[in-house]
Amino acid sequence: MDDAPRRTVPIKLDVPEQRRGDLHQTKQQFLHCANRTSDWAWRYDDYCITSKNKAENALYDDLREETDLTANLVQKGIRRAIEAVTGGVEKLKQGEKTSQPEFDSWSVVYDKRSATFNDDHATLSTPNGRVKTDYVLQPESEREGTPFGRYYESDDWDASTATLQYDEQEDTFSLHVTLKNPDYEVDGAERHEAESPDDHEKNGVVLGVDLNVTGVFAVTSTGAFIGSADYLNHKRDQYEQRRGKLQQTGTRSAHLTIQSIGSAFSEWSLDWLHNRANDLIAEAQSGDVDGIIFENLDHIRENIANGSQFQQWAYAKFVELVEYKAESTALFVDFVNPAYTSQRCSHCGFTHEDNRDDKAFVCQDCGHEANADYNAAKNIANRYCGYIHRGQKSRGGWATSQLALKSGALNVNGEYTPAELLG
């Protein structure tokens, strides 16, 4: 599921003479955002800040004042810097040398909110309004087989993001457009209620996520089962047992061992959560989804009130990681009040506590049967669509009733054994 196909197609631009300055200005202001963020994130001697949310909270308002960029480009500049800082921190962790990222070269990041990608031209947001720029294209007869012909002009591939670049020697601009394939099929997956590509042009789709303390860690409305909560709990128990034994010994060396297995376990669990967050992002991208919808965190906390502090931490961290990772994609993340999502039939809407028996869902009204977590995930996405239909503005900017539930591709039903527990 990690390999949702992507292709990047470089396209030369024929920028109108009088608008070239606007693109240069965009670059300067974009780099200003990135450099200010880098200074901020790297300002301490002994640690760096790698949270995009924190960076946005601290800098966004100032940068909007200091530049004439749109909100979207300011955010992209902040994120670009935080990604570089995060990369630097990874290097430091591995004992490699690195220094504070500085941004001086061309690469302004655009997505569908700050650009449009059309057949023969693009429009790009700048401090002085949108610039419309034609593509420099080969004659149509010669385009077949070129990346532009194979991907950009193909109905199977969808432009999602792009970077604007500039060649100083040749004094030319180009756009490096990244395309995704929305019809990418999960292996062996069956699609239910899938939208036709035409519908998708008009409609956004969201994916719902049901998080659990037992069984499967995260189940999506597209039918993906991500990670095993049982496995995570099992690893935690093992760690607790070792710690308990060492505590009884009480020696200084036991104390040191406790510290070292403690930090090894934190590292392991954080790594595990990162990977599950990547799985979820990949699932959303392979389904060509616009947004990921969770139950709101207050509820997750309530739901696992009997769970350990570790579980509380793990679920909050997982959601935070997904939000963080989504920021460098076109995906948005939002939340619903999840009351009764586990008792409601996603087929007919009948809601009753008897509908659910642990992991089995059988509607007492219409007889619909489903994996209970999958049913809940569909309800979560549906509820969000309901909010939007009633006029709430979504985080992704879909202001009207244009969101639909993305469901289907239920790859395992009922008896599910997470891969980690096999063998």
Ligand SMILES: [Zn+2]
């Ligand atoms: Zn029903």
